[in-house]
Amino acid sequence: MTSTERGEAQPLRPTxxxxxxxxxxxxxxxxxxxxxxxxxxxxxxxNVGLATVYRTLQKLSEVGExxxxxxxxxxxxxxxxxxxxHHHLVCRSCGATVEVEGxxxxxxxxxIASEHGYADISHTLEIFGTCPACR
Amino acid sequence: MTSTERGEAQPLRPTxxxxxxxxxxxxxxxxxxxxxxxxxxxxxxxNVGLATVYRTLQKLSEVGExxxxxxxxxxxxxxxxxxxxHHHLVCRSCGATVEVEGxxxxxxxxxIASEHGYADISHTLEIFGTCPACR
DNA sequence: GACGAGTTGACAATGATTCTCAACTGACCT
DNA sequence: AGGTCAGTTGAGAATCATTGTCAACTCGTC
Numbered sequence: 001m002t003s004t005e006r007g008e009a010q011p012l013r014p015t016x017x018x019x020x021x022x023x024x025x026x027x028x029x030x031x032x033x034x035x036x037x038x039x040x041x042x043x044x045x046x047n048v049g050l051a052t053v054y055r056t057l058q059k060l061s062e063v064g065e066x067x068x069x070x071x072x073x074x075x076x077x078x079x080x081x082x083x084x085x086h087h088h089l090v091c092r093s094c095g096a097t098v099e100v101e102g103x104x105x106x107x108x109x110x111x112i113a114s115e116h117g118y119a120d121i122s123h124t125l126e127i128f129g130t131c132p133a134c135r
Numbered sequence: 136m137t138s139t140e141r142g143e144a145q146p147l148r149p150t151x152x153x154x155x156x157x158x159x160x161x162x163x164x165x166x167x168x169x170x171x172x173x174x175x176x177x178x179x180x181x182n183v184g185l186a187t188v189y190r191t192l193q194k195l196s197e198v199g200e201x202x203x204x205x206x207x208x209x210x211x212x213x214x215x216x217x218x219x220x221h222h223h224l225v226c227r228s229c230g231a232t233v234e235v236e237g238x239x240x241x242x243x244x245x246x247i248a249s250e251h252g253y254a255d256i257s258h259t260l261e262i263f264g265t266c267p268a269c270r
Numbered sequence: 271g272a273c274g275a276g277t278t279g280a281c282a283a284t285g286a287t288t289c290t291c292a293a294c295t296g297a298c299c300t
Numbered sequence: 301a302g303g304t305c306a307g308t309t310g311a312g313a314a315t316c317a318t319t320g321t322c323a324a325c326t327c328g329t330c
Contacts, residue, residue, distance in 0.1 A: 013296065013307060035286080049310040054287065074209040074317085075286070089251055100247050108239045109262050116224055116233050118264030125260040127244050129253030148276060148327065170317080184279040189318065209286085210317065 012059060020046040021056045022080075025066060030095035031077035069126060091131035100127070147194060155181040156191045157215075160201060165230035166212035204261060226266035235262070 012018060024040045032040075038053040057078050061068040067081040067088070079097065086101040105125060113121045147153060159175045167175075173188040192213050196203040202216040202223070214232065221236040240260060248256045 015295080015308065017309070033286090051288075051311080052309055055308085070205045070209055074205055074211065076209060089248060089253055091253065092255075098251050100251075102243065102247065104243045105240060105260075108237065108243075109260075112235050112237065113224060113262055113264050116235075117267035118224055118226065118233075118262075119270060120227075121262060121264040123260065123262040125240075125244075125258065127248055127253075127256060127258040129248050129256040132252035135254060150277065150326075152278070168317085186280085186319075187278055190277085 012063070016046070017048045017052050018056055020044070020048050021053060021060070022065075025060075025078070025080040029079070030097050031067075031069065031079045031090070033071075033075055033077050037078065069124075087125045087127065089127045089129065091134055092128050093130060093134040096131045096133065147198070151181070152183045152187050153191055155179070155183050156188060156195070157200075160195075160213070160215040164214070165232050166202075166204065166214045166225070168206075168210055168212050172213065204259075222260045222262065224262045224264065226269055227263050228265060228269045231266045231268065 020041050021037065024037050024044065027040065027044075034054050034057055035050070037057065038048065038050050041048050041053065057066060057068070057076075060066045061078065064083055065080065066078045068076055068078050069088070071077055082099060084101070085106075086099045087105070089098040089100050091097070105123075109123045110121055113119075155176050156172065159172050159179065162175065162179075169189050169192055170185070172192065173183065173185050176183050176188065192201060192203070192211075195201045196213065199218055200215065201213045203211055203213050204223070206212055217234060219236065220241075221234045222240070224233040224235050226232070240258075244258045245256055248254075
């Protein structure tokens, strides 16, 4: 098994634009659409093409630097994230997000899957609710 | 609290078109896109407008007769389903789907959420893997 | 057999995302 | 410093799922 096989994702070449995206991501805690992020970057003074924002977010999410999920209507939204496997607890009204994790679900999904003979398991899980501030 | 408030979803008026969609849904077990379903209906002899297929699937999913989920690239896919709350175990390569359920996750999400003060909880969970037939 | 709300279909419109391609840039070599 | 080249960028066109529009139709009911 060579070490290059596992899609090592060679480090992205650092450019003005990528820096701008990363900085924009640092500015909020909830999930935002690519367009909103593009907007933020513009507002912050830099000027990065929308296509580039899309490309960058895509790459960052492949590398695991950002989480990507889909809104109800299929729009992709992004957020910087910690490197470890985790899920999200998202406020339905203000979008406030908490990263959550725990062995319970991991164990459950794995056992359910193997019960049915499925291998090579992965899963997605998002929890929605109303946060304390929005009650 | 009146009984009409909770979006009771009055029964859909039965039409040729809706019947055709429901019949098409009966013909497969995995998730299909609206366009594929439209295609199937055509192939089966009926002729239903694409917009109608979209509208119907949307309504059926509101009523809980079909499950809707999003592919990696944001496309909506549908499948008839049982009425009870459940999740899916989907084969990554052939799409074979098993409905799964269990108190474990339900309990876990509820407790995680309330730990963080979130109320009025809901969640989405999909498990992906390779089914026995595709190993 | 007429009426009215719900439904349909053809097609336009929307909107997020991706593609295209020529121009630019960063890292590296000499 | 100049040369080279793969990786990157931007502007706008192109794609494609999905939704809106609106006049014509249909179901159940009177």
